[in-house]
Amino acid sequence: MVTLVLPRLLDVSGASRRSGSVVERNVAALKSVYWLLLVSGFVEPLLYLLSIGVGVGALVGDLTLPGGELVTYAAFVAPAMLASSAMTGALAETTFNFFGKMKYMKLYDGVIATPVRPFEIALGELAWAMLRGSAYSAAFLAVMVLMDLTTVARALVAFPAAVLVGFAFGALGMMLSTFMRSWQDFDLMGSAQFTLFLFSGTFVPAEAYPSLLRWVVEVTPLYRAVHLIRGISVGTAGWSWLPDVLYLLVVLTLGLLVASRRMGRLLYK
Amino acid sequence: MTRAQPLIQARGLVKRFGDFTAVDGIDVEVRSGEAFGFLGPNGAGKSSTMRMVGCISPPSGGELRILGMDPVRDGPAIRARLGVCPQLDNLDPELTVRENLTTYARYFGIPRRTARARAAELLDFVQLSERADSKVEPLSGGMKRRLTIARALVNEPEIVLLDEPTTGLDPQARHLVWERLFRLKQQGVTLVLTTHYMDEAEQLCDRLVVMDGGRIVAEGSPRALIERHSTREVVELRFAAESQEAFAGKLDGLGERVEVLPDRILLYVADGDAAVAEVGALGLTPANVLVRRSSLEDVFLHLTGRTLVD
Numbered sequence: 136m137v138t139l140v141l142p143r144l145l146d147v148s149g150a151s152r153r154s155g156s157v158v159e160r161n162v163a164a165l166k167s168v169y170w171l172l173l174v175s176g177f178v179e180p181l182l183y184l185l186s187i188g189v190g191v192g193a194l195v196g197d198l199t200l201p202g203g204e205l206v207t208y209a210a211f212v213a214p215a216m217l218a219s220s221a222m223t224g225a226l227a228e229t230t231f232n233f234f235g236k237m238k239y240m241k242l243y244d245g246v247i248a249t250p251v252r253p254f255e256i257a258l259g260e261l262a263w264a265m266l267r268g269s270a271y272s273a274a275f276l277a278v279m280v281l282m283d284l285t286t287v288a289r290a291l292v293a294f295p296a297a298v299l300v301g302f303a304f305g306a307l308g309m310m311l312s313t314f315m316r317s318w319q320d321f322d323l324m325g326s327a328q329f330t331l332f333l334f335s336g337t338f339v340p341a342e343a344y345p346s347l348l349r350w351v352v353e354v355t356p357l358y359r360a361v362h363l364i365r366g367i368s369v370g371t372a373g374w375s376w377l378p379d380v381l382y383l384l385v386v387l388t389l390g391l392l393v394a395s396r397r398m399g400r401l402l403y404k
Numbered sequence: 405m406t407r408a409q410p411l412i413q414a415r416g417l418v419k420r421f422g423d424f425t426a427v428d429g430i431d432v433e434v435r436s437g438e439a440f441g442f443l444g445p446n447g448a449g450k451s452s453t454m455r456m457v458g459c460i461s462p463p464s465g466g467e468l469r470i471l472g473m474d475p476v477r478d479g480p481a482i483r484a485r486l487g488v489c490p491q492l493d494n495l496d497p498e499l500t501v502r503e504n505l506t507t508y509a510r511y512f513g514i515p516r517r518t519a520r521a522r523a524a525e526l527l528d529f530v531q532l533s534e535r536a537d538s539k540v541e542p543l544s545g546g547m548k549r550r551l552t553i554a555r556a557l558v559n560e561p562e563i564v565l566l567d568e569p570t571t572g573l574d575p576q577a578r579h580l581v582w583e584r585l586f587r588l589k590q591q592g593v594t595l596v597l598t599t600h601y602m603d604e605a606e607q608l609c610d611r612l613v614v615m616d617g618g619r620i621v622a623e624g625s626p627r628a629l630i631e632r633h634s635t636r637e638v639v640e641l642r643f644a645a646e647s648q649e650a651f652a653g654k655l656d657g658l659g660e661r662v663e664v665l666p667d668r669i670l671l672y673v674a675d676g677d678a679a680v681a682e683v684g685a686l687g688l689t690p691a692n693v694l695v696r697r698s699s700l701e702d703v704f705l706h707l708t709g710r711t712l713v714d
Contacts, residue, residue: 249511250480
């Protein structure tokens with residue numbers, strides 16, 4: 136038993152150590168310009184919150200949620216902005232940056248000559264992407280609490296949920312990047328991302344859509360993410376968060392596995 | 405593992421890319437402490453072989469054992485003990501020269517402190533200490549090459565794989581690289597390199613194989629290959645007339661082989677001076693005569709032909 140389990144345990148610690156070395160590389164490469172990028176990723180959802188949540192919200196008035204709760208429009212929009220910023224932050228890192236590193240910088244061609252395996256590269260890059268995504272989420276939650284859009288306790292629960300959202304989208308983005316042929320393909324992805332951003336129950340409750348469209352919207356990942364975080368931040372979660380969490384975990388696992396498999400095929404020529 | 409067991413052992417090794425067979429069933433054995441060369445024109449299958457040995461390209465057929473292990477199953481364990489200097493530098497452009505070494509060391513799980521010490525040592529070894537904090541981009545080709553070699557040594561590998569280590573370098577840079585590789589060899593590191601420079605193979609390799617079209621066409625030490633596939637000396641004759649062909653006929657039977665090139669005639673002979681005397685006795689007066697020892701280049705061109713391959 137020991138001889139069977141021990142090597143596997145050692146391997147897990149070895150794998151996480153090697154993934155860690157991939158994160159370390161990104162820390163070493165972190166330069167001052169990057170901080171500007173980080174700031175822009177935080178400011179964008181904040182601008183949406185202020186312009187649409189607060190601005191348009193003044194015209195829209197309060198909203199009644201399916202559960203019967205009455206919330207301000209800003210409180211309705213804010214969790215959706217949090218979910219989308221977690222998505223955007225993770226995607227930026229695992230699509231543009233990851234693709235550039237793999238295809239143009241040929242960074243991983245050097246890494247695969249070491250004991251580090253494609254799965255460990257994928258995991259390391261994803262963990263790194265999440266450091267960025269989580270920073271956005273934490274800052275945004277702080278703003279929500281300050282604007283009285285949620286409570287501190289709910290914000291503390293919403294944080295890990297936002298991190299999970301980031302992980303799932305990060306893995307998804309990484310998987311898509313391994314299928315990208317050139318930068319042009321990213322335009323398509325950008326459009327898809329914006330469509331998700333507009334129609335995932337972000338600005339309008341999905342219940343307002345015709346039933347067929349509503350079904351389509353409800354299976355998209357950003358809708359599940361918004362549903363999860365909104366449930367937590369306005370306090371209507373109940374057990375309805377469970378399918379959302381499971382959904383995101385499946386996306387995360389699938390994305391990571393497909394990404395590392397594809398990387399193996401692209402790199403081990 | 406016993407000492408006698410080869411570090412690298414390939415039997416009938418094959419690499420296919422779709423319909424194209426890059427490596428077509430080669431047998432190779434590399435022993436501990438030797439410098440082994442793969443020589444061949446472009447497209448001979450040298451790099452594909454190196455990638456398979458480096459465990460970053462799964463073989464399509466045949467048998468391959470490295471350090472007694474299977475490259476597909478034990479890839480990470482083997483790679484931990486290899487140093488790889490690929491044909492195209494893939495240094496990390498976002499890091500400094502020093503960070504390229506320390507970061508790479510971390511991929512091998514080398515502790516930070518050790519990594520820093522080793523980076524300093526290696527930068528000294530490849531004479532890049534002064535550029536330690538520079539970015540990679542502004543470095544010259546020779547410097548990048550040296551940095552890539554230093555990076556390949558960061559895990560104190562037992563085998564160092566060098567794919568065309570000096571291609572594109574100026575003579576000074578080449579000689580510096582050769583000298584460093586020679587020192588590694590003296591330290592007992594096993595070197596495996598590919599090259600199409602004959603002088604490089606003659607300088608560095610104890611043993612080599614000549615590859616052409618994915619197959620091994622000759623094998624042995626540089627000296628043995630010259631003895632087997634060429635003559636001791638070569639006489640180069642240049643005639644003033646436009647066509648060398650006119651004279652070639654008269655030289656038939658002189659030496660082992662006569663080769664006519666557009667600008668000169670090569671006589672492959674055992675004794676160069678004697679051959680020159682015979683040419684004089686035939687009443688021929690070449691504008692220029694050169695007697696030289698046969699080189700690996702003669703072997704190479706004889707075995708793989710003079711036609712340009714790309």
